[in-house]
Amino acid sequence: xxxxxxxxxxxxxxxxxxxxxxxxxxxxxxxxxxxxxxxxxxxxxxxxxxxxxxxxxxxxxxxxxxxxxxxxxxxxxxxxxxxxxxxx
Numbered sequence: 404x405x406x407x408x409x410x411x412x413x414x415x416x417x418x419x420x421x422x423x424x425x426x427x428x429x430x431x432x433x434x435x436x437x438x439x440x441x442x443x444x445x446x447x448x449x450x451x452x453x454x455x456x457x458x459x460x461x462x463x464x465x466x467x468x469x470x471x472x473x474x475x476x477x478x479x480x481x482x483x484x485x486x487x488x489x490x491x
Contacts, residue, residue: 407470414462426453427476435475447476454479 418425427434433453436446454460454476464478468489473482480488 405469405471407466410462410466410469414459414466417459417462421458425459426457433476447481450476451479 418428427450430450430453433446433450436443436450454463457463457478460478464480466472467477467480467485471489472485475482477485
């Protein structure tokens with residue numbers, strides 16, 4: 404059984420315990436990009452740069468992998484990158 408719900412709760416609590424929140428909050432167009440391929444690629448690069456500086460990177464990645472999150476950039480990883488990690 405997946406521990407994704409527990410990890411999501413930990414992630415949400417960690418974010419709520421800060422004054423700043425998560426660097427990705429309110430940036431859906433970057434973290435869930437759509438549109439022309441070049442726009443999507445640029446958004447992914449920018450989202451990954453934000454993730455690299457995020458204090459919640461590890462917990463975010465643990466959640467995304469446990470939940471098999473199918474959309475968006477989580478912990479600096481696309482869905483394809485998360486799938487590759489899970490396949491080992």
